[in-house]
Amino acid sequence: MDNTFSTYKIDDRSLIAFIKREIHNLALQLGFTPHRAGETDIIVAELTSNLIKYANGGELLYRANIEEGQNEIEIYCLDKGIGFENVSKIMNDGYSSSNTLGHGLGSIKRLSNDFQIYSMKNWGCVQYVKICEKPDFRLSDIQKGLYHKAIALNYPGEKVCGDGYHIKNLKKGFQIFVGDGLGHGVNAHEAVQLAVKAFKQSVESDPAEILRDIHSKVKKSRGLVATVATVDYSLETWNICGIGNINTRIYDGLENKTYTPYNGIIGHNIPRTLNNSVVPYKKHQIIIMHSDGLRTRWNLSDMNSIFKQSPGIIASALLKENIRGTDDATILVGKII
Incomplete structure (x- = not known):
C-alpha cells in the first residue's frame, strides 16, 4: 500500500x-x-x-x-x-x-x-x-522505544513520490531510513524505492555501511540522497550518517542539534570515508528527519507546548509552516518513550 x-x-x-x-x-x-x-x-x-x-x-x-x-x-x-x-x-x-x-x-x-x-x-x-474499519477498535497502548509518524507528499501534480522512508525494528534496537530521489516523478520514485528495498535487505548495523550497501545497489538509477539513523539499546547510542541534504535534528529537552550529512549522491558518487555521528540515546528525545521539500529554518521552541504533542501533530505542525511546495516533501518524527 x-x-x-x-x-x-x-x-x-x-x-x-x-x-x-x-x-x-x-x-x-x-x-x-x-x-x-x-x-x-x-x-x-x-x-x-x-x-x-x-x-x-x-x-x-x-x-x-x-x-x-x-x-x-x-x-x-x-x-x-x-x-x-x-x-x-x-x-x-x-x-x-x-x-x-x-x-x-x-x-x-x-x-x-x-x-x-x-x-x-x-x-x-x-x-x-x-x-x-471497526468503530470500536481499541488502539494498542504505545510501546516503549520509538513512537513515530511520517507524512509524505508528492510534488504537486505527480502521481508518485520521489521521497521514501522505512523503519526497521530489531531485537536490539531499530534503524531509520529517509531518502530523496533526485528530482521528482517516476525516476526519482524508482531510485528511492530501490534504496528502500536495499535498506530492508541490508544485514549491516552500521549506518555508514548501510549507505555503502545501498549505494552499490542503486547505481543504475537516477540516484538519491539519504540518511540512516540507528539505535542500539544495549549501547544506549544513536549512530547517524547521511549523504546529501536530508535534515536530521535531535531534541533533548529544549536543546537540539542538527547532524550535517556528507556531500554526494548515493548511486553515483559518495565519499571514500564515512563516519557516523554518535549520540547518547535517552528517553524523551525527539528525532526529526525531513527532505528538502521543507525549509530547514524552524524551531520547535517557537510553538507553545508542542513537545507534549504526538509525533503526528509535531510533523503536521512543521509541515504546515515550512513546506516549500516545489518538490516532494517527507517529514518523519519520532519520540523516545
Whole structure:
C-alpha cells in the first residue's frame, strides 16, 4: 500500500462534496461497511466545512493505511486561521463559536478511533483523525522505544513520490531510513524505492555501511540522497550518517542539534570515508528527519507546548509552516518513550 498522502487545498465550499465522495469511495474499497463509510462522511464534512467557515480555507491530507491488522483512513487537516485558546473546551459536544448546534469537533472525536488537535492563537490549527474499519477498535497502548509518524507528499501534480522512508525494528534496537530521489516523478520514485528495498535487505548495523550497501545497489538509477539513523539499546547510542541534504535534528529537552550529512549522491558518487555521528540515546528525545521539500529554518521552541504533542501533530505542525511546495516533501518524527 502506498504510504503517501493525497492532498487537497480547501478554499471553496464546492470542493467539499467532491472530497467527501472520494474518501467515501476509498472507505468502501477498504471494506468499511456503508454505515461506517457514512460516519466517515460526517467527519470529512465537519473538517472541511470548518476550514471554510473559520479559517478561510486550508489543506486536507488523507491516505489509506493498515495498522495492527486494521484497515484505516488517516486524515490531517491544516489551516492558518485565527486558532483556539482553549482546545479542550471546543472538543465538547454542544460547544459552538457560531451559534450552531455545536456538534462539530465533538462528533469527530466520537466517531473516530483517534482524534488529536493542536492550535495557537493567530497561528492556526492542525488536526489528526484516524478512522478504523471497526468503530470500536481499541488502539494498542504505545510501546516503549520509538513512537513515530511520517507524512509524505508528492510534488504537486505527480502521481508518485520521489521521497521514501522505512523503519526497521530489531531485537536490539531499530534503524531509520529517509531518502530523496533526485528530482521528482517516476525516476526519482524508482531510485528511492530501490534504496528502500536495499535498506530492508541490508544485514549491516552500521549506518555508514548501510549507505555503502545501498549505494552499490542503486547505481543504475537516477540516484538519491539519504540518511540512516540507528539505535542500539544495549549501547544506549544513536549512530547517524547521511549523504546529501536530508535534515536530521535531535531534541533533548529544549536543546537540539542538527547532524550535517556528507556531500554526494548515493548511486553515483559518495565519499571514500564515512563516519557516523554518535549520540547518547535517552528517553524523551525527539528525532526529526525531513527532505528538502521543507525549509530547514524552524524551531520547535517557537510553538507553545508542542513537545507534549504526538509525533503526528509535531510533523503536521512543521509541515504546515515550512513546506516549500516545489518538490516532494517527507517529514518523519519520532519520540523516545
